Amino acid sequence: MAAARFDSTELPFSKYPAWVLGKLRPVAIEKIKAVHDWVETECIPAEPIMKAQLAKNRWKTPTLMKDLRQKAKERGLFNLFLPNHFKESPGLTNLEYSCCAEIMGKVYWAAQTMNCHAPETGNIELLAKYANEEQKETWLKPLMSGDFSSAYSMTEPEVASSDATNISIRIQRDSDEYVINGRKLFGNAKWNPEVQLYILMGCTDPNNPDPWKRHSMVLVPSDTPGLHMNLNLTIMGYDHAPEGHGEYRYDNVRIPASNVILGEGRAFEIAQGRLGPGRIHHCMRLIGQCERAYEFALLRATDERKKPRGKLIGQFDSNIERIASMRLELDALRLVVLNAADTMDTHGNKAGRYVIAQSKILVPEGAARIIDECMQMYGGQGLTQHTPLPEMWTYARFVGRDQLKTAKDVKKRHERYYEIAERLKREFELEDNLAADYMWEYLDLSTKAKL
Amino acid sequence: MAAARFDSTELPFSKYPAWVLGKLRPVAIEKIKAVHDWVETECIPAEPIMKAQLAKNRWKTPTLMKDLRQKAKERGLFNLFLPNHFKESPGLTNLEYSCCAEIMGKVYWAAQTMNCHAPETGNIELLAKYANEEQKETWLKPLMSGDFSSAYSMTEPEVASSDATNISIRIQRDSDEYVINGRKLFGNAKWNPEVQLYILMGCTDPNNPDPWKRHSMVLVPSDTPGLHMNLNLTIMGYDHAPEGHGEYRYDNVRIPASNVILGEGRAFEIAQGRLGPGRIHHCMRLIGQCERAYEFALLRATDERKKPRGKLIGQFDSNIERIASMRLELDALRLVVLNAADTMDTHGNKAGRYVIAQSKILVPEGAARIIDECMQMYGGQGLTQHTPLPEMWTYARFVGRDQLKTAKDVKKRHERYYEIAERLKREFELEDNLAADYMWEYLDLSTKAKL
Amino acid sequence: MAAARFDSTELPFSKYPAWVLGKLRPVAIEKIKAVHDWVETECIPAEPIMKAQLAKNRWKTPTLMKDLRQKAKERGLFNLFLPNHFKESPGLTNLEYSCCAEIMGKVYWAAQTMNCHAPETGNIELLAKYANEEQKETWLKPLMSGDFSSAYSMTEPEVASSDATNISIRIQRDSDEYVINGRKLFGNAKWNPEVQLYILMGCTDPNNPDPWKRHSMVLVPSDTPGLHMNLNLTIMGYDHAPEGHGEYRYDNVRIPASNVILGEGRAFEIAQGRLGPGRIHHCMRLIGQCERAYEFALLRATDERKKPRGKLIGQFDSNIERIASMRLELDALRLVVLNAADTMDTHGNKAGRYVIAQSKILVPEGAARIIDECMQMYGGQGLTQHTPLPEMWTYARFVGRDQLKTAKDVKKRHERYYEIAERLKREFELEDNLAADYMWEYLDLSTKAKL
């Protein structure tokens, strides 16, 4: 019956693999359609307006954005991301939400119109999971309602913060307050008055012998005295206004002791829990971004005004190869992301760790390659603001990981191969020094190995 | 219930995505387990024996192979590949067979023990689909029974045969016979007496105005006088004995007129039909081959005897990166192949054309990269026969295709965006020459485009 | 004697190949030293000042730049680029100037302090070569003196202007004036009042049967009425102020007929002449830019504050590999550029066409890869303005060309091989159908080829 609800040869459904179409419930199909219509009708055509409003006032949320958020909320398109084990969730599975998120990715700011943008999504999930009732009332509710905006503050300039145990900003207890001193990079810019909350990870107990218990997660209202923003960090030249990426200095910033989340020393417990589906939202949107870039490539390839040596750009077989190769790679990346979402739905977030990592590593790399190829098709113009391609390109980077633990099993199996092979050797009365002799080497891993 | 039948944390099931596990029927789970046991117990440990027997007699099928084929047939592991719409099929879906094929890929010759090797699979499918009853009785039956072996003969040295309309070998009617003259590359070597049939594509009507009706497909018994094999073609130095790749000369080779398949001039119709699931068996097996290569990489990484600068090879972080990246890419390639198989099951072979192409292009390229990385971990030794890696590497090469047709739809959507954007511009009373002005360019694709 | 003048183990000389050191004349050694001191002392440390002044007034040349230009002129560091066949040249060979240009490349704006920046260099060379005496007096002299600045205006938005015969902007004679109408991209921004001249290529005779005679090159003062700048084009998000890249509209722009260079219809003749050494200045500077990026990578690799998992970033062997590979590739690229310069010195600009193309294609691609690797070593911070790496990265893109003409000679040689081989075959009484038989195929290219 669900099958009757959509046309698998039309956008957005024509992009999804057969096994995904088979898993979408009617409620999700409705939402996916609604998101598709929303982005196609309200977002893509509104890009010039958004750009123009931002050009006039760089650090203020454009009125168009406010209008669209209000409208999306009324249409039931708010907070779609929230996993269905939260009572506040609209009820989509991760796989179903992935389909929505891809569509949102077509326009940089479309997710924000639906309150599905970073870091809001991660922060909302964190608060829904770990905040106490009072904290939820004060912060979670208005965030979900879109009344204001929040930031997540973790990276530091002075340490290798990719290893979070190095985080050094000090949070010191002083009677019923905490006093914060240090520096942070990359939280949203407080130049935008919408940003009213910082969720900050810092060090409360530097001498605790257990390095996983030294840190805490606290709530810092953005208007707290002593919280200075030095600078907005640009990413490959883009300021990403009006959200931006602040470089912050905390000079004796004081917050109530009740602003600690879950309890002192429990930051890693929370950070761990934050490793949920939110971690691949970014990848899902990147797929949509690539689809948009790909559309630009097709448009350029068939632009009647551009005919070097008398042929359309898309009539050169080198470009046909380029387009085919983008198409194939992009569809493979989508399989990776959708599989990650589905694995979380089926086996849980924890079992999903590997597939999440797979998405987070492969998708940004692949997306950068695809968007770069699209830019190439536009020649010099591809680097300018005449298309959104350069801005798209800047959303891509990554990680690395350990597989050696599985070697043990492999070895065990090889020991068994060797036993059988020795038996076979006797059965077939195989002599020594034959052409195959060297093959014992990779069967025999024991210290007796003669080769 | 099916879920109770296997342990998803154990090989081979631990390698399959959640959505695939959910689709495997109990009957398939049994077969997959049986194939896994077969390859682990009868094939991998027997590699040295097979190598040794072949070294003694290069162009004769080893007795071990004959024994194994007999045994596999008795165990119900023969012809698993045949799609379930054929009455001779053992009943696996393409997705289910893919899981089997991956396992077979771990050893070069394992598929042959199960009569699931190329070109047998393609030829059997072709005969099952297009041969008449008499032809089936004479050729299909013994092929399925494994009594002898067949070859497929298409590529030619003198023309660009990637474009099959160029195929030039002449098949001329002479009363109740056809006379064949010309040259072919790449059919299995008739030096091996097991090869008793050639399915040959040639030109019967070179002057037919319709280029798609000039060619026919015929059955040529290998002992027909005039069929000469000049040479065995090596692939990157490998002779691939005892199957090999012949370079053939047809000098007045005469076959009965009844040996034409489907009818004169219908070769393209048959070739089209041959574009079924068989086209990705190769990709499925490549995944298994990569898994095997990956295991070798893990073994080398943890080999206690190899410690340059005092560390295990797998303790260098550059190698950890290499291993992680192989793992991630390999799992992404599996998703591509399994999705292709599932798409054929769900939407049919025709709808599967794109996903088949996707597999055929991405998998061989990716597999060559992965196996190459594995060889690198073995240093100079990685290039020798001390591991099967170099032999594995030589299974990779490929294609290219057109996506420009979809540009029309994209254009249509962009025209609509432009209309909405113009309306919005009026609504928001946007002036000209603002920062966003250039964005009209990529919205307006009409000839009026001012930029 | 020259050898006594510098220490080949110290910068900048330690970077040059032995064969280059052997060709540097004492006069050049002095200049190279002076340029090195200039960039090390006056430019690199002044980067924050330049940035700060530009932040205050985006479209005005900073006073620091004006001061430095005055100072550099006094020190004899102006116009070093001008090839020594011009009477105005300071006398460096292309090879010698390359060494200077590399050093200039370390800071984006250093070349400008020495009046060696694009498009000034190309425009000065063009005027020195093709302008008449009056034009030289009015425009060349002040440009060389650094009194004002110029732009080159060629690319158009509506056509594929990579093929310059497509250029469509109209230049129409109207008694003793020309009237210009159309659009252009990428000339320097006239928002900066220093830009006082446009050298523009346009179409004067669209119906001339010879497509190479339809265009003319004219001089357009920037304050001519009707010359409108719509927008500044950003490059990957950078505005490149205060020079920028304008998007222009010419509405009935009127210039005196005497402003045509060389004569009507001779634009391609001039453009051809512009294909001199100036075309690789950009590549030379890119090498210096990469050296700077490489230094940042080294600094990060040895930064004591950044120790993920307790080790310096440069102690991870994956990073050691990265650094080694950058170093090797960068030095190979330098060889390419220096060889191009030397070839022009030895054989002339025309003979240098191939090596120029080689530089223009290989260097930007390689440089982008190298700078990207450097950014990776800085993690997320590498994408921000905390280092100049992202800005550096945006200087890279390129071309493609024909080598098939040389196939004729190759064929001729192969025909000779075949003759000799046939003689040898007789001499050695080689029989047919041996293992080597197929080798005749690639020796015999004639139509008789039997394979």
Add this chain to the structure above:
Amino acid sequence: MAAARFDSTELPFSKYPAWVLGKLRPVAIEKIKAVHDWVETECIPAEPIMKAQLAKNRWKTPTLMKDLRQKAKERGLFNLFLPNHFKESPGLTNLEYSCCAEIMGKVYWAAQTMNCHAPETGNIELLAKYANEEQKETWLKPLMSGDFSSAYSMTEPEVASSDATNISIRIQRDSDEYVINGRKLFGNAKWNPEVQLYILMGCTDPNNPDPWKRHSMVLVPSDTPGLHMNLNLTIMGYDHAPEGHGEYRYDNVRIPASNVILGEGRAFEIAQGRLGPGRIHHCMRLIGQCERAYEFALLRATDERKKPRGKLIGQFDSNIERIASMRLELDALRLVVLNAADTMDTHGNKAGRYVIAQSKILVPEGAARIIDECMQMYGGQGLTQHTPLPEMWTYARFVGRDQLKTAKDVKKRHERYYEIAERLKREFELEDNLAADYMWEYLDLSTKAKL
């Protein structure tokens, strides 16, 4: 005068950079011409003969090879490689010899016809440098005269022998003899009776506290009892007969004590000395091999018989791009090798260490890419023995190294930048918190760094 001796537009001189042509002495020009004629006339056309003779008797040096070696010796083309500081040298500089070696590379076995093949070249250089007079009389003289052939035996299967201190084969003194026990990989095959000498590195003093004094280099006649060859190692499937790569077992092999070179414990001293120009001969020949591969690509691109979709393969612009990109990369690689040779000539072998490493890393990688591209142009046929491309491809693999030591100088310079910048800041009265403020970070590397 030298300039008058060759035509720089003709092969082989047309391939050399201007700066190289300027350094070739008349004597070298004559040799280069002679080598070119030799390879073009005696080697390339004789390839089928050599192949056919080898096919008949795999482990015997073909009579054609013997004839050619005799002829080359008579023509003064023997031992050209020997650096001119040896009294036996024919007197070419490394740069001049590089030009010869490139030409030799066009045919796999051409260097051998001139006694310029590995491992002969390294062994001859080693003996010329370190052997005593008696050893020279017995071994060096006949090797230079081409009377027999030698092998170099270093790699071992049981240890990570890339780190040579791990080498474990035991050489034990027993009165006036040494007794050798252990295993070795990769010395030439003793199946070929021409191979009469092994230069072997082994361990004489495993307990010496200085790991660099534990090993010795000894001379082992190939007919010594106890020296067993188990197997010939194939390289990517090629046996490289009749030289091959043996896998050896030493069972109580006894040699006279006088067969130690230079003295016990001095193997590393010798190995160090072996790191001379011989290390890049391989790279030089690879360039020639790529030129040959490139010629095959051109031939295929213009083969009139191969016209997929009605166009020559070389008329597809994707192939034009491929050819251009091979051409450019190949010429860049030649610059790298020639620069390495010239640096050794100018600054000595020791100073040449870096450029040798550069060649050894970049050239094999690049060559493999180029040859692979050439194979692609031949489609499936490109993988067979129909061209020598697959065999060529298998000559490529490599290394990695440290550049971090140079970081100290970079740091020192940055400290100076910072001092100047601080002075400038005061002079220009720059305020804090401006847009440029963050730039102090990368100028200030001291512990005071505030960011």
